[in-house]
Amino acid sequence: MLAALSLLYAAQGIPFGFAAEYLPVVLREQGLSRTAIAAFGWLQLPWQVKFLWASVGDHPSVRPHAGRALLALQFALAAVMASYALVGAAHHLAPWAALTLVAALLAATQDVFVDAFAVRALSGDDRGWGNSAQIAGYRLGMIVGGGGMLALSGAVGSRASLVACGALIALAGVGAFAFRTHNPSELPAPYRAPSTATDAPAPARGAMRAMLTHLTATAARPVALVALTYKLGLHAAAALIKPMLVDAGWSREHIGALAVSLGAAAAVMGSVAGGALHRWAGERRALQLGVALQGAAVLPLVAAAAMGCPKGLTTFAIGAEHFASGAGTTVLFAALMTATQRSRAALHYTVLTSLNALAIGLGGVLGSVLGDLAGPVPTYSLAAVLCALPLPWLARWESHATASAAEPETQHG
Numbered sequence: 001m002l003a004a005l006s007l008l009y010a011a012q013g014i015p016f017g018f019a020a021e022y023l024p025v026v027l028r029e030q031g032l033s034r035t036a037i038a039a040f041g042w043l044q045l046p047w048q049v050k051f052l053w054a055s056v057g058d059h060p061s062v063r064p065h066a067g068r069a070l071l072a073l074q075f076a077l078a079a080v081m082a083s084y085a086l087v088g089a090a091h092h093l094a095p096w097a098a099l100t101l102v103a104a105l106l107a108a109t110q111d112v113f114v115d116a117f118a119v120r121a122l123s124g125d126d127r128g129w130g131n132s133a134q135i136a137g138y139r140l141g142m143i144v145g146g147g148g149m150l151a152l153s154g155a156v157g158s159r160a161s162l163v164a165c166g167a168l169i170a171l172a173g174v175g176a177f178a179f180r181t182h183n184p185s186e187l188p189a190p191y192r193a194p195s196t197a198t199d200a201p202a203p204a205r206g207a208m209r210a211m212l213t214h215l216t217a218t219a220a221r222p223v224a225l226v227a228l229t230y231k232l233g234l235h236a237a238a239a240l241i242k243p244m245l246v247d248a249g250w251s252r253e254h255i256g257a258l259a260v261s262l263g264a265a266a267a268v269m270g271s272v273a274g275g276a277l278h279r280w281a282g283e284r285r286a287l288q289l290g291v292a293l294q295g296a297a298v299l300p301l302v303a304a305a306a307m308g309c310p311k312g313l314t315t316f317a318i319g320a321e322h323f324a325s326g327a328g329t330t331v332l333f334a335a336l337m338t339a340t341q342r343s344r345a346a347l348h349y350t351v352l353t354s355l356n357a358l359a360i361g362l363g364g365v366l367g368s369v370l371g372d373l374a375g376p377v378p379t380y381s382l383a384a385v386l387c388a389l390p391l392p393w394l395a396r397w398e399s400h401a402t403a404s405a406a407e408p409e410t411q412h413g
Contacts, residue, residue, distance in 0.1 A: 006137035008114045011074055011172040013141020014165055015081060015103040017264075019044060021146025023100070024242040025255055034243045038368035041239075043100045046108040047357040050350055053109070055207045057116045057346030066113050073110040074173025077103060082166030085159040115353065116346035119337050131334040132275030135326055136268045143264040144168060150256025210408070211347055219403030222393035223339045226400075227355035230291070230332045233386030234325055235363025237298045240305075240371045240379060241318060248309035258315045263322040270326025277327065278334050284397040287335055290328040291394070295387035297324035298380055305376035332356065335397070339404035 019041070027037050056062055062069070080103045087095045118134065145165060152161035215224045245255050278286045300317035307313060333353065340349045363383075370379040393400065 003133075005114070005118060005133045006140075007172045007175050008070065008074075008110070009134050009137035010141035010144075011077065011169045012107045012111055012114075013138040013143075014145035014169055015077065015100075015107050016044070016138075017142030017145025017147075018081070018149055018165065019100050019104070019145075021142060021242070022149045023096075025150060025246060025252060028243050028246040029252075034240070034368040034372050035365075037243065038239060038364045040097070040100075041364050042361060043097055044104045044357075044361070046101070046105040047111075048354055048361060050108040050112055051208070051211075051347065051354045054112045054350035055344070055347040057112045057350075058207075058344055066117065070110060070113050071173050073106055073113075075170055077106045077110065078166040078170035078173070080106060080166075081169055082163050085162040111353075112346050112350050115349050119340050119345040119349050120342060131278070131330045131337070132271045134333060135271035135274070135330045139264045139267040139271065139326060141172075142267075143261050147256040147259075147261030147264060150252050151261070207344070207347060211344065211351055214341075214408075215351065215404075217403075220339075220400065222396075222400040223336070223404040224352065224355055226287070226390045226393050226397075227332070227336060227352045228359055229389040230287075230359075231294070231325070231328055231356060232359045232363045232389060233298065233383045234294045234321065234328065235360045236367035236370075236386060237301055237321065237380055237383035238325070239364040239367035240376050241301070241321070243368075243371070244305060244309060244376050245314070248314075250309070250311075254311070258311065259318050262315065263318045266319040267322040267326035270323035270328075271330045273323070274327035274330030275334075278331050283331075283335050283338060283401070284394060286331045287394050287397060288391070290324075290331040291387060291391055294324045294328050295384050297321045298384040298387065302377055302380045302384070305380060335401065339401040341405055341407055343407055 023040065024037050027040060032040075057066070080099055084096065084099055087099065118131075149161050149165065152164065214220055241259065242255065245259055250259070274286075274290070277289060280286075281289060297320045300313070300320050304310070304314040304317040336349060336352045340352065367379055367383060370382065
């Protein structure tokens with residue numbers, strides 16, 4: 001099960017790594033401002049609004065066919081990534097922007113199905129390790145789409161590296177589907193129609209309205225606020241890293257190897273550490289320790305920016321930020337699974353993770369605009385303070401998560 005999850009999340013990570021790691025370097029090389037690069041990042045909007053169609057993944061007529069739907073989405077995503085090679089150089093911004101938007105739409109839709117499977121299939125004891133597989137797989141995909149693209153494009157050219165990315169996405173889909181076929185008992189729940197009343201999803205009409213009512217209720221509201229604020233500060237800091245390196249004169253190869261690939265490897269190690277932390281410390285303490293780790297990880301970036309980005313210190317700072325990000329994301333996503341209603345897993349978990357995705361966009365804009373106005377050092381300093389935002393809602397996390405995961409009254413009668 002964990003292997004299938006890792007492959008599916010890795011496939012989603014490739015186009016996101018391309019958009020988040022490769023494109024900012026290319027756009028900065030062409031002279032775009034930090035604010036313009038952040039605006040280009042809003043092409044990832046489907047990740048923020050995927051809740052609008054997420055209830056499809058809970059429908060009893062769809063769940064038995066989720067495996068085939070995932071495979072179709074994988075092949076479509078592979079074709080879109082390969083299509084970048086047909087467009088030509090990145091200075092053709094309009095077609096590249098269109099492909100980036102379509103890739104985000106396909107990957108976000110795939111994520112709805114994979115997340116619903118993970119929520120239903122992972123037990124409480126397995127959740128931390130399952131989320132480690134989720135984040136590690138996703139980060140490995142980002143290494144391919146980000147640092148791998150930066151390094152490979154310098155060696156074999158952009159066209160060949162883009163086709164290779166598309167092929168890897170297709171292979172990951174086939175591998176995950178083959179694993180499911182060979183071990184059907186490993187992936188049971190998402191591919192069966194609901195068999196009990198409590199497992200049946202709410203009617204599609206009004207599902208989103210009912211979910212928003214649930215999330216804004218007094219008892220469950222802190223879960224939504226944690227989802228929105230837990231990584232906001234770290235996202236604000238991360239938005240400045242690539243433009244800062246380009247401004248400091250780092251080459252594509254150095255950015256790809258030292259910042260993107262090593263940083264993503266640090267994030268993979270952080271995700272494993274996050275899974276262990278979740279298991280060892282318990283959910284509430286793991287969330288609180290994750291907040292402290294994220295705030296502390298921004299401080300080396302302050303020093304690196306102030307000293308003009310020396311390679312040793314800057315590489316360490318980026319590694320620390322990515323490690324903390326991987327650990328924090330694993331702990332957060334495991335906690336959000338605990339707070340998710342099983343009967344509406346696709347919609348509920350998607351809404352919660354979409355709030356984190358919204359924080360990526362908001363943090364990116366905030367960090368980029370402040371970076372243009374005030375420079376990296378003050379912006380990184382503010383980002384470290386913002387990392388503490390979720391602390392007030394973590395003191396009573398268990399009761400908030402229980403209230404959030406409570407099934408609708410209509411399904412108990």
